[in-house]
Amino acid sequence: EVQLVESGGGLVQPGGSLRLSCAASGFNFNYFAMHWVRQAPGKGLEFVGSITTNGGSTYYADSVQGRLSISRDNPKNTLYLQMRSLRTEDTAVYYCVKGGSGTKWDLLEDWGQGTLVTVSS
């Protein structure tokens, strides 16, 4: 069974930094692209970014480009989201998402339960 467990969320001041982690299990982490999607309280879904299997390519939403960065540690089966220069509008639940197989690498197939990041003074 695929399990994705996010951690690292919490309260941070505007301009601050935070690093989210996602511990993956139940599948061969090395073989799947991974993604982050966020959801502001009471709002819809927003794509944050993606990382390919070996970390060689990353993709970001314009709203986070240059401030948020995705990385992965394949031997540790862990995905990361480094967040810098945080703004109040970054307040959201952040979901870790496993991609699909093969050409469906960008399919948002399996989701974690999310971790809440609150940016406030």
Added chain:
Amino acid sequence: EIVLTQSPATLSLSPGERATLSCRASQSISNSLVWFQQKPGQAPRLLIYDASIRPIDIPARFSGSGSGTDFTLTISSLEPEDFAVYYCQQSYNRPPYTFGQGTRLEIK
């Protein structure tokens, strides 16, 4: 950026009825359209991808159709557990992708 517009914003129906949800793209996206279901306090769940393909664990009452700019999610006969928010998402070309604003399906 490709914009997805979902309609209606809210749909009120009774169990056993047929639900039809719409998603329109601002430009042609071929069949690169995905549907998700989200229940309160839960993560989204993948329902349909490539506009009409249903993962094996999704009940047959869920179906998707459309191509180009106009897409539809149909629930043939609503079960009590189907009342939720539904999002469409385009997966055209490469990330970053965009989502629709959601349709809330509520019990009438």
